[in-house]
Amino acid sequence: MILKPGARLISAVCAAELMTVKAPKTELEVTIGGVTTIASAAARDGSAAVVAGHDGGTLMGKRYVDESDTIELLCTKAGTGAVAVNGELLQLKEAKALPASD
Amino acid sequence: MHLSSLIEMVESGFDNRVLLGDQNSRITGTDFGFLVRLGATQVHNKYASVMYVGENHALLPVALFAAAWAGVPFVPVNYRLEDRQLRSLIERFPNSLVLTDPLTAARLEELSPLILDDWLRGLSNVDLEEVGPIEPAEDDNDVAVVLFTSGTTSEPKSALLRHRHLMAYLLGSVEFGSAEESEAVLVSVPPYHVAGIANMLSNLFSGRRLVYLQSFSALAWLETVQREAITHAMVVPTMLARVVDELDGEIVDHSSLRTLSYGGARVSERIIRLALQAFPTTGFVNAYGLTETASTIAVLGPDDHRDALTSDNPMIQRRLSSVGQVLPMVEIEIRDDHEQVVTNGESGLIYLRGEQVSGEYAGTNSLDGDGWFCTRDQGFIDSDGYLFIDGRVDDTIIRGGENIAPAEIEKVLLAQPGVAEACVVGLPDDVWGQRIVAVVVRQSGHVVEPNILQDAVRKVLRGSKTPEEIIVRDSLPHTETGKMLRRVVQSELLAREGGTAK
Numbered sequence: 001m002i003l004k005p006g007a008r009l010i011s012a013v014c015a016a017e018l019m020t021v022k023a024p025k026t027e028l029e030v031t032i033g034g035v036t037t038i039a040s041a042a043a044r045d046g047s048a049a050v051v052a053g054h055d056g057g058t059l060m061g062k063r064y065v066d067e068s069d070t071i072e073l074l075c076t077k078a079g080t081g082a083v084a085v086n087g088e089l090l091q092l093k094e095a096k097a098l099p100a101s102d
Numbered sequence: 103m104h105l106s107s108l109i110e111m112v113e114s115g116f117d118n119r120v121l122l123g124d125q126n127s128r129i130t131g132t133d134f135g136f137l138v139r140l141g142a143t144q145v146h147n148k149y150a151s152v153m154y155v156g157e158n159h160a161l162l163p164v165a166l167f168a169a170a171w172a173g174v175p176f177v178p179v180n181y182r183l184e185d186r187q188l189r190s191l192i193e194r195f196p197n198s199l200v201l202t203d204p205l206t207a208a209r210l211e212e213l214s215p216l217i218l219d220d221w222l223r224g225l226s227n228v229d230l231e232e233v234g235p236i237e238p239a240e241d242d243n244d245v246a247v248v249l250f251t252s253g254t255t256s257e258p259k260s261a262l263l264r265h266r267h268l269m270a271y272l273l274g275s276v277e278f279g280s281a282e283e284s285e286a287v288l289v290s291v292p293p294y295h296v297a298g299i300a301n302m303l304s305n306l307f308s309g310r311r312l313v314y315l316q317s318f319s320a321l322a323w324l325e326t327v328q329r330e331a332i333t334h335a336m337v338v339p340t341m342l343a344r345v346v347d348e349l350d351g352e353i354v355d356h357s358s359l360r361t362l363s364y365g366g367a368r369v370s371e372r373i374i375r376l377a378l379q380a381f382p383t384t385g386f387v388n389a390y391g392l393t394e395t396a397s398t399i400a401v402l403g404p405d406d407h408r409d410a411l412t413s414d415n416p417m418i419q420r421r422l423s424s425v426g427q428v429l430p431m432v433e434i435e436i437r438d439d440h441e442q443v444v445t446n447g448e449s450g451l452i453y454l455r456g457e458q459v460s461g462e463y464a465g466t467n468s469l470d471g472d473g474w475f476c477t478r479d480q481g482f483i484d485s486d487g488y489l490f491i492d493g494r495v496d497d498t499i500i501r502g503g504e505n506i507a508p509a510e511i512e513k514v515l516l517a518q519p520g521v522a523e524a525c526v527v528g529l530p531d532d533v534w535g536q537r538i539v540a541v542v543v544r545q546s547g548h549v550v551e552p553n554i555l556q557d558a559v560r561k562v563l564r565g566s567k568t569p570e571e572i573i574v575r576d577s578l579p580h581t582e583t584g585k586m587l588r589r590v591v592q593s594e595l596l597a598r599e600g601g602t603a604k
Contacts, residue, residue: 005266006103006240019107021273060115061278074103074273076111095277096430099403100308101363101389102300102336 003028009037009073009083013048016058016079017041021072028071032058033081056082056089064090103269105170105246106238108307109135115279116309123160124313124330134164134306139235140225141168146236149199151248153177153192154293155210156203158314159218162293163302165201170246170265173239177248178294181206182582189213191250194260242266247299248464249393260464263299267396270457272303274431275398281310287334288326290315290341295583297366297389300397301336310334320348324356331358336389339369340584346376357383361404365389367585368491368509370516371423378411390425390491392477394468395432396458400489402426417484423513424488432456434489435474436482449482449492449507480507497588499528501536506567508588514562515540518555520548523578526569527592529599540569541591543578550574 003023011032034051060078083090116131123129152169169176200215242265250258287305291297313330362384385404391397410422428434436450444450453474461468461475480492493509508526515524523543528536544550552572560568579587
């Protein structure tokens with residue numbers, strides 16, 4: 001699929017949901033817990049489970065990025081599955097600690 | 103990303119956490135999300151924008167997020183404007199839901215405004231099942247907030263901030279849920295100021311309870327800090343000066359206050375030093391940004407403040423008058439009159455680029471082809487990366503071909519005993535092109551002599567930068583958020599000589 005900023009990614013195998021912050025305008029294969037994401041949480045039927053190696057989890061409010069920093073996803077619901085794009089597991093983006101200015 | 107997507111995060115991340123309210127009302131993340139969803143049904147397909155004209159209000163974020171969810175801009179307006187001006191601003195937004203405080207409602211009767219409290223009360227009669235919940239708006243290229251610039255050098259312009267600008271600032275500078283449950287921020291900047299909007303978003307995103315000060319007074323601010331165990335606060339320099347004045351050297355226990363950030367206008371070093379003494383356990387943050395950059399783009403943090411106070415190195419000491427280092431997600435260039443990038447340490451025009459930089463006004467986009475925004479602020483970056491602001495380039499005095507920043511002279515004047523405020527402007531001069539005139543306000547109980555001040559400037563700067571005339575007055579005009587209205591001072595001085603403003 002081609003991801004636009006704001007596009008939602010919903011896990012088929014756990015509670016995780018992510019939102020697209022940025023993505024290249026190319027065809028991408030997104031998985032959560034090793035399984036292709038679905039269009040709505042209602043379509044989650046419980047038939048599939050998190051695949052080994054994709055069980056690192058996603059944390060609420062955290063951002064996940066690829067190695068080359070072309071994709072950035074924000075976790076809006078936590079889950080037990082990890083997110084991957086085109087087979088590459090995304091990494092937690094560490095925020096620079098900034099002093100609270102407002 | 104769209105601001106509406108924050109609602110679900112707030113609902114699930116902070117379901118039972120109190121996010122809004124004071125002693126009298128406690129609104130959790132769940133309550134907040136529900137109010138926003140209700141509010142959106144009353145805006146969607148009915149109004150083209152939501153305006154707010156009034157003092158701060160504990161539930162103001164409900165109005166902003168209801169507008170966002172319904173896909174229309176939120177437009178906070180300065181309620182202190184005179185009636186005629188206020189009406190003409192509101193009429194620029196046809197078919198707007200105009201929310202106000204009770205006092206403002208009485209002034210705007212013929213525009214049939216709704217008092218925010220009444221609108222919120224009305225929401226409790228809305229049956230979400232019956233009206234049917236609406237889907238949140240998603241296009242992050244839509245305008246989220248319209249703000250009017252303060253207009254110190256020219257007439258106010260309406261700046262457009264799109265969802266993507268505000269979200270870029272938010273995601274780049276705040277970690278979701280990073281606040282502890284006991285944290286609370288005191289918001290005293292007015293709702294029509296970009297810092298008021300940034301306050302709202304950053305603190306909701308970090309999970310910090312927002313406490314609103316309806317309208318600022320130093321005493322009310324100090325009392326609220328103690329009563330609500332406030333941990334964070336943001337003030338404009340005038341507020342900081344009034345708080346310091348109110349304390350008058352007394353050390354009161356405000357140890358709950360971990361961070362006090364200030365910004366929005368130039369602040370005198372004297373006030374900062376007094377403030378640091380008055381709040382010995384508080385971390386100070388100076389934030390610099392513009393309406394057009396979706397708030398903060400540079401910060402001087404607590405460690406910088408402490409280092410500047412304790413260091414023997416003049417380069418580190420002077421950081422107290424800098425605005426700190428530029429945020430990692432913003433690029434900066436200082437350029438000369440020919441738009442060439444200058445070397446470090448040299449002063450020039452400040453250009454900014456980044457995802458949070460809008461640079462857009464109603465009808466025009468001021469970004470250049472490469473996405474750079476010219477701030478029209480002048481400044482320089484030192485060899486350690488600290489940004490210093492000299493002032494607005496439009497305020498530059500050109501005397502005998504020499505460019506002179508008023509701030510440079512004002513700084514010297516402000517360092518003289520008895521000088522509380524100073525404003526330096528250029529007036530037309532047949533020989534020099536412009537001549538320098540200073541207006542100073544004295545501290546109560548002090549006497550200031552113009553010729554002594556002139557000598558002081560001559561000693562520190564040069565003869566060519568010494569004001570030809572120094573006028574002592576009781577006060578200087580400011581915007582409500584503490585920016586000096588230089589153009590007003592200039593036209594008053596011109597009128598005195600029978601001329602008109604340029």
